[in-house]
Amino acid sequence: MTADVAADQSERMAVGFSRVLRQAGLRVPASATINFVESLGRVGINERAAVYWAGRATLVNRPEDLVTYDGCFAAYWDRQGGETLRIEETSPPVTLALDLDDDEDDDGSDDADSDGDVQAIRFSRAEILSEKDFAHCSEEELAELGLLMSELRFTTYRRRSRRQVPVAGRGERADLRRTVRWALRHQGEAMQRAFTDKADRPRRLVLILDVSGSMEPYARALIRFAHAAVVARGRVEVFVLGTRLTRLTKHLTSRDPDAAIRRAFPEVKDWAGGTRLGEGLQEFNNNWGVRGLARGAVVVILSDGWDRGDVGLLSSEMERLHRVTHQLIWVNPLKATPGYAPLAAGMSAALPHLDRFIEGHSYASLRHLAALLSDAATGPASATGSAVGPGVGVPG
Amino acid sequence: MNSDQRQFPDSVAPTSVDDVVLALHRNEYLADEGLATAIFLALTLHRPLFLEGEAGVGKTEVAKVLSRWLGGRLIRLQCYEGIDSSQAVYEWDYARQLLHLRTAEATGAITTATAESVEAELYDPRFLIRRPLLEALSPTEGPPPVLLIDEIDRADDEFEAFLLEALSDYSITIPELGTIKAAQPPIVVLTSNRTRDVHDALKRRCLYHWVEHPTFDREVDIVKLRAPGVADGLARQVAAAVESMRAFGLYKPPGVAESIDWALSLAALGRSEIDERSVAATLGTVLKYREDQDRVTDQGLPELVRQAIGRGAR
Numbered sequence: 178m179t180a181d182v183a184a185d186q187s188e189r190m191a192v193g194f195s196r197v198l199r200q201a202g203l204r205v206p207a208s209a210t211i212n213f214v215e216s217l218g219r220v221g222i223n224e225r226a227a228v229y230w231a232g233r234a235t236l237v238n239r240p241e242d243l244v245t246y247d248g249c250f251a252a253y254w255d256r257q258g259g260e261t262l263r264i265e266e267t268s269p270p271v272t273l274a275l276d277l278d279d280d281e282d283d284d285g286s287d288d289a290d291s292d293g294d295v296q297a298i299r300f301s302r303a304e305i306l307s308e309k310d311f312a313h314c315s316e317e318e319l320a321e322l323g324l325l326m327s328e329l330r331f332t333t334y335r336r337r338s339r340r341q342v343p344v345a346g347r348g349e350r351a352d353l354r355r356t357v358r359w360a361l362r363h364q365g366e367a368m369q370r371a372f373t374d375k376a377d378r379p380r381r382l383v384l385i386l387d388v389s390g391s392m393e394p395y396a397r398a399l400i401r402f403a404h405a406a407v408v409a410r411g412r413v414e415v416f417v418l419g420t421r422l423t424r425l426t427k428h429l430t431s432r433d434p435d436a437a438i439r440r441a442f443p444e445v446k447d448w449a450g451g452t453r454l455g456e457g458l459q460e461f462n463n464n465w466g467v468r469g470l471a472r473g474a475v476v477v478i479l480s481d482g483w484d485r486g487d488v489g490l491l492s493s494e495m496e497r498l499h500r501v502t503h504q505l506i507w508v509n510p511l512k513a514t515p516g517y518a519p520l521a522a523g524m525s526a527a528l529p530h531l532d533r534f535i536e537g538h539s540y541a542s543l544r545h546l547a548a549l550l551s552d553a554a555t556g557p558a559s560a561t562g563s564a565v566g567p568g569v570g571v572p573g
Numbered sequence: 574m575n576s577d578q579r580q581f582p583d584s585v586a587p588t589s590v591d592d593v594v595l596a597l598h599r600n601e602y603l604a605d606e607g608l609a610t611a612i613f614l615a616l617t618l619h620r621p622l623f624l625e626g627e628a629g630v631g632k633t634e635v636a637k638v639l640s641r642w643l644g645g646r647l648i649r650l651q652c653y654e655g656i657d658s659s660q661a662v663y664e665w666d667y668a669r670q671l672l673h674l675r676t677a678e679a680t681g682a683i684t685t686a687t688a689e690s691v692e693a694e695l696y697d698p699r700f701l702i703r704r705p706l707l708e709a710l711s712p713t714e715g716p717p718p719v720l721l722i723d724e725i726d727r728a729d730d731e732f733e734a735f736l737l738e739a740l741s742d743y744s745i746t747i748p749e750l751g752t753i754k755a756a757q758p759p760i761v762v763l764t765s766n767r768t769r770d771v772h773d774a775l776k777r778r779c780l781y782h783w784v785e786h787p788t789f790d791r792e793v794d795i796v797k798l799r800a801p802g803v804a805d806g807l808a809r810q811v812a813a814a815v816e817s818m819r820a821f822g823l824y825k826p827p828g829v830a831e832s833i834d835w836a837l838s839l840a841a842l843g844r845s846e847i848d849e850r851s852v853a854a855t856l857g858t859v860l861k862y863r864e865d866q867d868r869v870t871d872q873g874l875p876e877l878v879r880q881a882i883g884r885g886a887r
Contacts, residue, residue, distance in 0.1 A: 208777055216614045216780075220590065227590065230610035238776040240625070240767075240783045339655030340729060353667030354659075361692060365674030459822070467824065469726070469768020493864075497824070 187217035197249050307540040312394035322540045323401045329547045331409040334380040341373040348372030381412045387480030388417045389452030395510045404429045418457035455490030475504045481511045482524025495530040508537035602638040611782040621761035626784030629828020636721035636762040645716040650705040652728035662706045670695045696749035709759040717757040726765040737775050796836045803836045804845040809885035811836045823865040835859045849874050
């Protein structure tokens, strides 16, 4: 075959295969496809292994995608030539009942003449609603709370960075670059000295959401909360934990909460399944947390602490996580229940390794969490060391 | 297209993936087909190679072996938090600049008329401190250098954006001197331990390869190649034991580097076979966490040794 025919073939193959990968959910930008075409030009298209590795080097850039890639490659290569190749549709998009109720919104803006009144009523309603347990909220109420969550402010603990920035006064290091600049204004006389100092940067915030069966009444509201956090500031990571661990950060980055949550849903395959907190945390620690994601970060676990797995494992993984984090916070929706004691095996195993243990059943409590992250940002970190004490006492 | 200035000398560009495998082997690196393909493509398409994987799987070694093979100088940029362009690219030698000004002043060289020329003198290349990136992109004689940007995941994301710019057209602009561009772009290898996600935009510029732990047979070959004094049987047993340790769900599964160290340690103790006592004594060279050592010991060292010997004999 002539070179032109080969080039044409490899181009068609590259474009077609890229499309298959996109259908399967991979992000394949056009530039990657072009790289793939160029690579096929070098390794040829006749050998399965050559094409496979050329595709892996150009079309994939995350190890998580390798399984999908392998599946797609097998399907595409082995059934090549069939123009009608179709990858099985991934599970149909789940429509959420959480969608905002437009009527609610319209009510507020349409009645222009009674604007003040309506607002006042809505305000107090929001106040009542914000205290209400998510488990007792209707769909409409949850939607309204979702709106409120978008307004939450998230600033977190800051830490000293190793990055040097110019400062006005005296700083840690002499800034010779600026000193020389200034000296030039005075014909080389260094009359003023400039300094740099360490910059501040926000600590990473990691949210780990338990979406097991027992957490179902809360999970949707908490995902909404996580979305608000991701959108509000940088350096937030979100994971959900059921029978397995799923990283959700990328799916929540859309500004539109409904779209974000709709995209996130299919990722969570075990929505409302069972929990293995210990194994999930182990996976988190091994693949993400202890390797660096949780180092010096504020990690918030939102879970009721009901674990069907090995409690010893949970305890050791919590200990391991606590060693690398700056703050380890557990938010338990059940904590607000009168007479609650952290007796669930998982919860009592985790308790000794926490910096804070707080409730998270309602909007007000999540607002409190957001505020707590901000307060602590300004206060000394050491003051929070004893925070576990009072909250833990077994009532009655 | 500017293909003419991106051409490598013929001696550098390999002609096939097998070429790469052979050449790397000659230089004491055993690459599997995937890695070899990625390297081949990086060399022929002149793109940076992005290697990600667990610590100790031999990512950094790739840059070193490329430098040995192709003869280009190895220029290493170790990333760390807070690294910025003054440590990665260039910095003016301010102390000498100040000294120069004082000298000019003391000798009465500065007048209103000459002030400008004195200022111009300050931004002379002799006052320039070259950091690794500038060094790699400066025109050189001979084969293009190999630029290793190590552990990019440790640098801040701001620095990534900066790298993206430098790597997209292999040139750096110094306002006072103009644009510096290498006639032959360096061979660029980036490594990451994946402590955080590196931005897609940077990855998109590169060819990507996820480096895995080697298969049993390859690991045996690597150990024999890198630890030539080690007995054949010992190398097989070490590789077998390490392979089963990786399945234990350890905090830090041992990498190839640990296998090599372990084989060398056992050989240094005069062993040509592993046994329970020597394994217990040298466990620290393979497992770097106390919890991991406990776990392996709890699983039973005799069993581990027995299996390793069995596997090694085959």
